[in-house]
Amino acid sequence: MHQQDDTDTLVRLAREYYVSGFAKGESFYGKPGSIIASTEGNYAIDILGNKLFDTESCASASYLGFGLPEVMDALKSEMARIPSTTPLFVPTGPILRLAEKIASLSPGDLKYSIFGCNGTDATEGAIKIARQYWKACGKGGKYKILHRIPGDYHGMSLGMSSASGHTFRRAPYEPLMGGFVSFNAPNCYRCPYEKTYPECRLLCARDLERVIQFEDPDTIACVITECTNTGLGIVPPPEGYMKAIRETCTRYGILLVVDEVITGIAKSGAWFESEKRGIVPDIICLGKSISAGCGALAVTHMTEEIGQVIVKTESMHHGFTYGGLAYLAAAGLAGLEYVEKHGLVKRAQEIGTITGTRLRSFASQSSIVGDVRINGAIQGIELVRDKNTKERFDDPAAVTSLINEVGREHGVLLTCQFPHYGNTITMYLPLTSTDSELSMVCDAIEDAVRRVEERYA
Ligand SMILES: Cc1ncc(COP(=O)(O)O)c(C=O)c1O
Numbered sequence: 001m002h003q004q005d006d007t008d009t010l011v012r013l014a015r016e017y018y019v020s021g022f023a024k025g026e027s028f029y030g031k032p033g034s035i036i037a038s039t040e041g042n043y044a045i046d047i048l049g050n051k052l053f054d055t056e057s058c059a060s061a062s063y064l065g066f067g068l069p070e071v072m073d074a075l076k077s078e079m080a081r082i083p084s085t086t087p088l089f090v091p092t093g094p095i096l097r098l099a100e101k102i103a104s105l106s107p108g109d110l111k112y113s114i115f116g117c118n119g120t121d122a123t124e125g126a127i128k129i130a131r132q133y134w135k136a137c138g139k140g141g142k143y144k145i146l147h148r149i150p151g152d153y154h155g156m157s158l159g160m161s162s163a164s165g166h167t168f169r170r171a172p173y174e175p176l177m178g179g180f181v182s183f184n185a186p187n188c189y190r191c192p193y194e195k196t197y198p199e200c201r202l203l204c205a206r207d208l209e210r211v212i213q214f215e216d217p218d219t220i221a222c223v224i225t226e227c228t229n230t231g232l233g234i235v236p237p238p239e240g241y242m243k244a245i246r247e248t249c250t251r252y253g254i255l256l257v258v259d260e261v262i263t264g265i266a267k268s269g270a271w272f273e274s275e276k277r278g279i280v281p282d283i284i285c286l287g288k289s290i291s292a293g294c295g296a297l298a299v300t301h302m303t304e305e306i307g308q309v310i311v312k313t314e315s316m317h318h319g320f321t322y323g324g325l326a327y328l329a330a331a332g333l334a335g336l337e338y339v340e341k342h343g344l345v346k347r348a349q350e351i352g353t354i355t356g357t358r359l360r361s362f363a364s365q366s367s368i369v370g371d372v373r374i375n376g377a378i379q380g381i382e383l384v385r386d387k388n389t390k391e392r393f394d395d396p397a398a399v400t401s402l403i404n405e406v407g408r409e410h411g412v413l414l415t416c417q418f419p420h421y422g423n424t425i426t427m428y429l430p431l432t433s434t435d436s437e438l439s440m441v442c443d444a445i446e447d448a449v450r451r452v453e454e455r456y457a
Pocket of ligand 1: 059117120153154155156230259261262287
């Protein structure tokens with residue numbers, strides 16, 4: 001904390017001057033975890049002195065914890081060399097080396113990268129690239145964007161709010177942009193078609209074709225989707241779903257954009273979740289962890305063919321004053337090298353197995369754990385008032401608040417969302433988590449769930 005800052009002053013300043021971009025009101029400030037003073041390893045330390053294990057790794061950005069020496073050294077030494085902005089909007093060594101590294105790790109013929117500041121401009125950039133690509137190919141009538149509802153979240157700009165699967169993120173800002181068309185996201189726990197996998201024969205994926213035919217493929221530029229629907233409470237796709245979507249897009253001449261702003265970079269147990277699902281998208285969006293949690297860096301990564309078409313136009317306009325800072329690229333590269341050196345792609349799989357085994361066993365004895373969804377270190381635990389009916393709690397905000405409170409008693413920051421259905425504990429566990437930290441997280445979840453069961457079920 002800054003020398004003259006005392007706790008009461010900071011709480012007052014937050015209440016008087018600060019608007020939360022994530023819907024937090026005045027009463028939030030002053031609670032444990034509401035204002036952060038420092039970080040240490042996988043922990044955030046708040047102004048009250050609480051040391052809390054961050055199960056969401058700062059929205060998945062700090063996937064290697066905070067302040068990893070290898071990352072900090074790379075960041076600081078590059079910062080000393082080029083202290084501020086991207087000079088004259090031209091690249092630097094670290095950015096070019098990061099571009100090469102991403103191309104070497106990404107599947108198939110994905111090759112070129114354009115750099116920005118955050119996930120929102122990576123996804124919005126993908127849409128601009130899709131439209132510009134079709135125009136350059138003489139097919140300017142292909143402009144529509146197909147996106148999934150509910151859940152999938154691609155960013156906060158007006159453009160990406162138009163592709164959002166969250167009503168609460170759309171409604172206050174309507175009217176949204178034209179040209180966006182939604183289709184149903186899969187959710188095997190609560191199938192929108194009330195079917196069961198595999199008898200459904202992936203009706204959710206087949207239904208995309210109905211939407212494409214109705215809209216007319218000659219008007220559609222791209223489909224944008226996550227693999228695992230993180231915004232719906234970590235809902236991985238059913239087996240074969242992403243391959244079916246890929247095949248449909250290819251057959252109709254529609255680009256497939258996969259938003260890996262959260263799932264990219266090792267967390268799913270593969271470098272990219274697309275690879276894990278057996279597909280090569282036309283464009284992949286990356287953000288958050290691409291700077292190893294050190295700051296605002298994002299990437300729109302495209303195939304060689306699309307990249308060459310775009311470069312040849314010499315008219316790509318999607319750059320930002322701070323888009324692609326050398327020191328963030330250096331930190332991101334150091335992070336990727338750390339993952340390689342320490343086998344953290346495999347560790348993400350282990351994290352999934354260790355916590356998944358324990359939480360599934362606990363779920364079988366609990367009357368309110370409806371579904372445990374594990375995608376490597378990316379995990380969702382959906383709680384329901386009644387397992388048979390899958391009914392949500394009468395007061396989901398109170399359930400979330402109790403879960404947060406009990407988590408903090410255990411020294412664990414638990415995030416519990418309730419955007420659509422039941423309350424879901426969502427986790428992007430740091431790949432640097434030790435076995436004993438994973439055990440502490442599971443203890444906290446089990447205790448929190450038991451307390452919810454006693455009070456609200
Ligand atoms: C899947 C996904 N896409 C895009 C974004 C937007 O990223 P940013 O907050 O960096 O703009 C997010 C942010 O949470 C995200 O989860």
